[in-house]
Amino acid sequence: EAQLVESGGGLIQPGGSLRLSCAASGFPVSSNYMSWVRQAPGKGLEWVSLIYASGNTDYADSVKGRFTISRDNSENTLYLQMNGLRAEDTALYYCVRSSKGLRLLDYWGQGALVTVSS
Amino acid sequence: QSALTQPASVSGSPGQSIIISCTGTSSDVGGYNYVSWYQQHPGKAPKLMIYDVTDRPSGVSDRFSGSKSGSTASLTISGLQAEDEADYYCSSYRSSSPYVFGTGTKVTVL
Numbered sequence: 001e002a003q004l005v006e007s008g009g010g011l012i013q014p015g016g017s018l019r020l021s022c023a024a025s026g027f028p029v030s031s032n033y034m035s036w037v038r039q040a041p042g043k044g045l046e047w048v049s050l051i052y053a054s055g056n057t058d059y060a061d062s063v064k065g066r067f068t069i070s071r072d073n074s075e076n077t078l079y080l081q082m083n084g085l086r087a088e089d090t091a092l093y094y095c096v097r098s099s100k101g102l103r104l105l106d107y108w109g110q111g112a113l114v115t116v117s118s
Numbered sequence: 119q120s121a122l123t124q125p126a127s128v129s130g131s132p133g134q135s136i137i138i139s140c141t142g143t144s145s146d147v148g149g150y151n152y153v154s155w156y157q158q159h160p161g162k163a164p165k166l167m168i169y170d171v172t173d174r175p176s177g178v179s180d181r182f183s184g185s186k187s188g189s190t191a192s193l194t195i196s197g198l199q200a201e202d203e204a205d206y207y208c209s210s211y212r213s214s215s216p217y218v219f220g221t222g223t224k225v226t227v228l
Contacts, residue, residue: 035217044121045156045164045207047217058216094163102211104154104169111163 002026004095004109011115016085020112022078022095030073033098035105036080038091038114048093049080063089085116122147122208122220129226130198138223140191140208146218148189152211155184155193159204167206168193195225203227 008020020036036048049069050058057069068081078095092111099106123141130136140147140155147153153171156164166175168184171191181196191210195202208220 037217044222045209045219047215047219050216060215100169102216103152104166105156105164105209105217106166106169106175108163108165 002097002107004097004107006093006095006109006112009093009112009114011117012085013118014086014116016116017081017083018085018114020080020082020093020095020114022080022109024076024078024095024097027097027099028073029071029076029078029097033101034069034071034078035096035098036067036069036078037094037096037105037108038089039094039111040088040091043091046091051078082114085114087116090114090116120218122210122218124206124208124220124223126221127224127226129228130195131228132198132200134198135194135196136198136225138193138195138206138208138225140193140210140220142189142191142210142212142218144189145214146189146210146212147186147191147208149213150211151186153184153186153191154209155182156207156209157202157204158207164207198227200227 003025005023035050066084070079094111095109096105097107155168158164171186212218
């Protein structure tokens with residue numbers, strides 16, 4: 001059975017950096033599209049970043065140039081390096097698998113909370 | 119990157135049917151059949167309920183169904199049950215973004 005476990009969240013000051021990790025089991029991250037989706041407290045879902053099976057990447061305009069998505073195939077782990085953090089980046093960050101390309105987001109982790117505050 | 123438009127809330131009595139709309143444009147909902155729906159209970163991760171406009175993943179109740187007309191997609195919940203009370207989000211591929219979500223709808227079972 002697929003499992004996604006996020007880690008690395010926490011409290012960080014504005015302008016700081018944080019790296020989220022997502023350990024996957026039950027399937028290879030390298031063969032799937034893997035995304036980060038965030039949800040600010042009491043708000044809706046926002047897609048943040050995607051790494052395609054090919055290794056190409058894509059980002060929402062709100063994080064482009066500040067966040068970097070990557071994966072370690074040998075560790076079967078997805079990462080999100082977040083630099084230049086802002087208060088508006090405060091959210092629960094979900095690691096999400098898509099086994100059918102851009103058609104859906106079919107398996108979600110439980111999320112890692114990132115709080116940006118001084 | 120504007121969100122797709124959903125009603126803030128929809129309610130119904132047990133056993134009734136409700137419909138949640140999701141309005142976009144020809145660049146997303148109207149232009150592609152990559153519409154999906156997600157259910158989120160409080161404090162939980164979202165769960166995929168519908169994909170490719172009308173398809174249900176294995177294990178999802180057939181009380182949930184999806185459709186699309188023009189640039190508006192809809193999720194219908196038939197035979198409403200107490201456990202259906204949750205937030206629901208639509209999502210679509212957009213020509214400028216792999217995934218765009220709806221504003222979210224809170225479903226209340228009266």
